[in-house]
Amino acid sequence: MRSKYTISQFADIAEAYPVIFFDSYGVLRNHRGLIPGAVETMDRLRKSGKHIRVLTNNAARSPAMAAERLAYYGMKDIPASEIITSGATTRHFLEQKVKHGKVAYLGTATSAEYIIGAGLEAIPISEVDFERLDEIGAVAFLDDEGYDMNVDINLLINILRRCQVPVVVANTDLLYPTTANDVALATGSVARLAEYVLGRKFVKFGKPATQMFQMGLDSVALDMPEVCPGDILMVGDTLHTDILGGNTYGMATALVLSGNTRPESAELEIEASGIIPDYVCPSIGQ
Known part of the structure; x- marks a missing residue:
């Protein structure tokens, strides 16, 4: 350099x-x-x-789970109280802003249980009933895994074409590493694509x-x-x-x-x- x-x-x-x-x-x-x-x-x-x-x-883990993960790798002196996750900020937003309805999400059940589980009902995008879209109170991009990229992204786009509800992005990362040299598209990239296609702006959390x-x-x-x-x-x-x-x-x-x-x-x-x-x-x- x-x-x-x-x-x-x-x-x-x-x-x-x-x-x-x-x-x-x-x-x-x-x-x-x-x-x-x-x-x-x-x-x-x-x-x-x-x-x-x-x-x-990483929105898939709570601070406690993140601390456990670091301890597993050998860094045992970082308590949950010293860890701030994008999932925690997303959870706080949903608690304050979404008062009723289901939160349809892309991600793993674990991430949904932590982030959306604050008195709200979580439902995977793949299980949304298009005849009952009035039940959807928000849509959330949570995690890089847990959904079918080829099917569920199209479902999400069609849901958002019909629903004017808050959309939150818990992880704004564009890529995540899969090996020492390779990467894959992360949730942030999928959210950016959906924003562009729909001409909308989502509420983003995480750095x-x-x-x-x-x-x-x-x-x-x-x-x-x-x-x-x-x-x-x-x-x-x-x-x-x-x-x-x-x-x-x-x-x-x-x-x-x-x-x-x-x-x-x-x-x-x-x-x-x-x-x-x-x-x-x-x-x-x-």
Whole structure:
């Protein structure tokens, strides 16, 4: 990379920030398991008094489930109280805004149970009765799996052509990794396609939207009342979610090259997107 995007060591830049927000996949772990050195880095940050939060666009798991997942991989000291998920922000919206009717969803039953299960009835898109569309109170894009891409997307488009109801997107990620080198279309891509085709705008949660960053800041403020965005370093592997969201919210941002953004393409992606991180690091373990 050119000197304009100098590679920094994560340990050096983290010293300046009392609060550090981490993305999960690609930053703390990847398809192989934990990022080498990640556990040691987190231990060092805690011993130095840093406030840590994990912000993940994975809407399929609750914070408790996400904490269990990290513990399974070997990172056992991150409690559910320090994890903010896009599912949590979506759940809060549905609780406040949808007072009646069923929520038709794309995703897994597990994600629906967590996100929609707050006093609302969830129904898969595939089970919606077109003769009773008046029963639908909202539509939700929840997860990357759990539905037939070839069939259910067309059903969803036809439902939304007939229903003027709120549409929420719990995960705005465009791609998700399937192997070390391959990716697949994620829920955010499907939602963007539906928006374009229908000429509508959906309510989006997850990074880069501000709700997760605000929930993270509010969580830290319980112990650090004077905290402000300038105290926070957002660490992520994806320019269009982690870095764009952090930049927009007024946080410092560090792009790590251990996940979606690869070392060989980082310079081109930064210049092409115009999304410029404050720092670029090989990983949090180096």
